[in-house]
Amino acid sequence: MKVCPTCRLRYNDEDVACLVDGSPLARMTDPRIGAVLGGRYTLVEVLGRGGMGTVYRARHAGERLVAIKVLHDRFADDAALRERLEREARSTKQLAHPNIVEVMDFGLTETLVPYLVMELLQGEPLDQPIKRDGAFELDRALMLGLHLARGLARAHDFGVIHRDVKPENVFVCSSDDGTSVAKLMDFGIALAPGDRRLTAAGQFLGSPKYTAPERFRAREEITPASDLYALGVVLFEMVAGRLPFASESMAGWVLHHMETVPPELTSVVPGCPPVLSRLVAELLAKEPKHRPVDAHAVVSTLGSMASEKARRVRQASTISREIAVPDENARLGAWRERARLYQLMVDRVWPGVSAPPAIANDLAELTGALGRLDALRKEAQSLEAAVGAEEARQKADRQRLVHAVETLARDLSQLRSQTRLQGGAEESASEHLDRYRLQLAKLIHMDATMGSTPSPLGLETLREALAAYEAWTAAAAPSPTRDLEFQLQALRDQVERKDAESRQEQESRKEQLRASADERIQLEQRVLRLSRALGETLRPFPQNRDLFRKMRGGTMRAIG
Incomplete structure (x- = not known):
């Protein structure tokens, strides 16, 4: 198969130039x-x-x-x-x-x-500059760390856990x-609220070099704190130019993450701010409850060290370079001009009389x-206009709700941080209940x-049971933190x-778009075959030579 590099119309191997714009055809390197x-x-x-x-x-x-991103054909039957x-x-x-x-x-092909x-961006994965440059300048590391923490904060605000934070999954653009x-x-392996697990028993998804200890423990709940641990590894790597641990095997990485205390950044990078070293040490804590309360707290700490330029929220530049793909209006206009020229040829060859039925039928069908x-x-x-308008409306509605979610999440983060500073209990009501039942059984x-x-x-055990019961009661009682968590979940x-309602409304329009595109592709291939047949029939007549010369440069250029 060949393809026109300008209009992307497909041709047979024996064709040389595009009938629409006259461009020399190129052999297709990819069938899609x-x-x-x-x-x-x-x-x-x-x-x-x-892969x-x-x-x-x-x-x-x-x-x-x-x-x-189109998956390889071998994944067509992989429902999971x-x-x-x-x-x-x-x-x-x-x-x-x-x-x-x-x-x-x-969608599905x-x-x-x-x-x-996805949005089209120009840049490279974070692992490339890390390999190329080694340790980053401090403000650069703080800026990129801030970006990652902000992205994770948004994901966690909506209950989405990434589960595979690593430099290869971070795209750096301008x-x-x-x-x-x-x-x-x-x-792709993120865990969202209410999702059933899509991995088989014993199957591990993620990257061992950046994986939190609890991810390796069977039946332990995965929480946003797992992403914060991975962020800590990435921060360490950007600042130090190397990972906190080294191993040649999966078992070695597991052992390091579960048991080895990572080095302090201040001992690896002279001049590293103690605040940053403490933050990374907290992020790399073996127990999730000893890490920062959430990603918003990480944003706050990193922001306190970064320059004003690094703290500024920026949008990535979008790629606006034009691609030489004529729209359907122009292409249809070119086909119509070609049909008009064919009609002129027929009128010249058979003036005042009917053309042979085969030619007349082809021209009528065209x-x-x-x-x-x-x-x-x-x-x-x-x-497309209706789909686009609905997508714009949905995006505007989502932005308003997202702003409310972010405001609540920041308030919740501050409350959690204050509770920790005041020595408040971080254990859940269920943990206090378990301790009470244990003491009661004793x-x-x-x-x-x-x-x-x-x-x-016995008296000491009774007192411990009573203390656990009181803690359970206090943890289960309404609190400002719990109230904010309830409001956040409601949002x-x-x-x-709203997203589910919109998806349902949009699916019918999208199905119509798919059906319309399929029919247009089939029709255009039919137009191509009819045009080729008419051209082969009418070319031998000398009175049509000037019209064929006009076509040779492409009817799109002829009408331009």
């Missing part, structure tokens, strides 16, 4: 180039390939350039992986943050291979003023196909065995409900 996914995205060129799939530069029907990708699209779309790569859409539509912007990406293409194009434009056993003589140990639920 020129394909339209979901009726909305035209694949333009390959950006990169990996899971291929990333393409694509053009959205609304003229926006996007990146599309498909569900993971769909979850990544849902959860990431909800988050909408400058430090998280935006995922706009999810015609062969049921999953794909993700803002309009040239300053670096870090964006978290690849939420005209009818172009009319149908025009009707479908207008219908698709109307549908007391019942002692009462059954000690007879009628009181025991100091999260509201965002999820």
Whole structure:
């Protein structure tokens, strides 16, 4: 197969030039180039390939350039992986943050291979500058660490745990003023509220070099604190130019994370601020409850050390370079001009009489196909406008709710930090209940065995049971923290409900767009075959030579 590098129309191997614009045809290096996914995205060129799939530069029907990750064909039957990708699209779309790569859409190709539509950025994964530059300058490390902490704060505010924070999953691009912007990406193994686990028993997802100790322990709950541990490893690596531990095996990494105390940054990097060293040490604490209360607290601490330039919130620059892909209006106009020229040729060869039935039928079918293409194009434009308007409305609604969520989450973070500073208990009501029941069981056993003589140990056990019961009562009682947690969850639920309602409304329009795109592609291939047949029939007649010369440069240029 060949493809026109200008309009992306596909041709047979024997064809030489595009009938629409006259461009020399190129051999297709990837069978998907020129394909339209979901009726909305035209694949333009390959950006990169990996073990899971291929990333393409694509053009959205609304003229926006996007990146599309299409999984390899062998994953078409992997229902669990498909569900993971769909979850990544849902959860990431909800988050909408400058430090998280935006995922706009999810779908399946015609062969049921999953794909993700993401914002198109220019830059590189964080692991590349770490390998190239080694230890970063302090303000650069603080700035990128701030970006990651802000991105995690947004994810955790919505109950989404990334589970694979590492330099390879951080994309570093530039803002309009040239300053670096870090964006978290690849939420494919993220854990969101209410999600059932999509991994088989004993299967581990993540990167051992950056994994929190509790992730290796069976049946231990995964919490946002696991992401904070990974952030601590990344911060250590950016500041020191190396990881806190070294190992050649999976078992070695597990052992280090679970048992080895990481070195203090001040002992590795002379001149490292003690505040930063303490923060990284807290992030790398073996027990989750000894780490910072949440990502907002990390943002606050890093912000206190960073320069004003590093603290500034920036948007990554979007890629606006034009791609030479004529829109459907221009292409349809070129086909119509070609049909008009064919009609002129027929009139010259058979003036005043009917053309042979085969030629007349082909010309009539060509005209009818172009009319149908025009009707479908207008219908698709109307549908795309409706989908785009709904997406814009949904985004605006989500932004308002997201702002409310972020405000509540910051207040909650401050309360948690104050509680810790005041020595308040951080154990949950269930932990106090477990301790009370343990002491009560001890007391019942002692009462059954000690007879009628009181025991100091029994009195101490009774006091411990009473203290645990009082702590349980206090932990279960209403509190400002619990009230904020309730409000935060209510807002999260509201965002999820609105997103679910919008998805349901949009799916019908998107299905119509897919069907319309499929029919337009088939019609355009039919137009191509009819045009080729008419050209071969009418070319031998000398009176048509000037019209064929006009066509040779491409009818799109002829009408331009």
